[in-house]
Amino acid sequence: MAEVAETTNVTTQPAPANDVIVFGGETRNMAMGIAMLGAGGAAFISGLTHTFFAEAMAWTFIAWGVFFLYGDLLLATRRFIISDEGLEVKIPFRFWSRDKLWAWKDVNRMDIKIDGRNTHAKDCELQVHHQFPGEISLDREDRNYDPELAMLIIERARLKPDGEAAGVDLANLPLGKSTILTWKK
16 A cells, blocks of 8 residues: 655745845956066066066066956955845955945945046045944945945935035035035934
């Protein structure tokens, strides 16, 4: 006799998906790193490293080229992730603290730094400040300005404009003069 196993169809409702928005890295011009790396390599290939000083200069160019390319790679792969829990900053190629998760209650300030030479909003700098409860040190992440990211940080962290920031439209920043617009708790 074969036993018949009864199966019941239990419908499980999936958990509601978090509202996650990902802002990608910044595009970088890697020409400086490639040029320095290429110049150092070319000195060895062309045989210009017979003296100690010339060889040291070639190795210096190679090292600086690698450093410039690594810095550009860090910025290009950095992600700002907005979720219900907080602001998460992921930098996969960094050797230390690759992931940072800042709760919205601990994000206490955001600045938009406008330089007098900036002619486009994307050239401005967005600075997000965070402080863990009970700590005296501040963490800060900087990136190129993005109006959508700035608005989401202001809304989720419940920041209020301070000073000149009160009447600013985030889509149309007042360019042409050096200023820092601040939002605080």
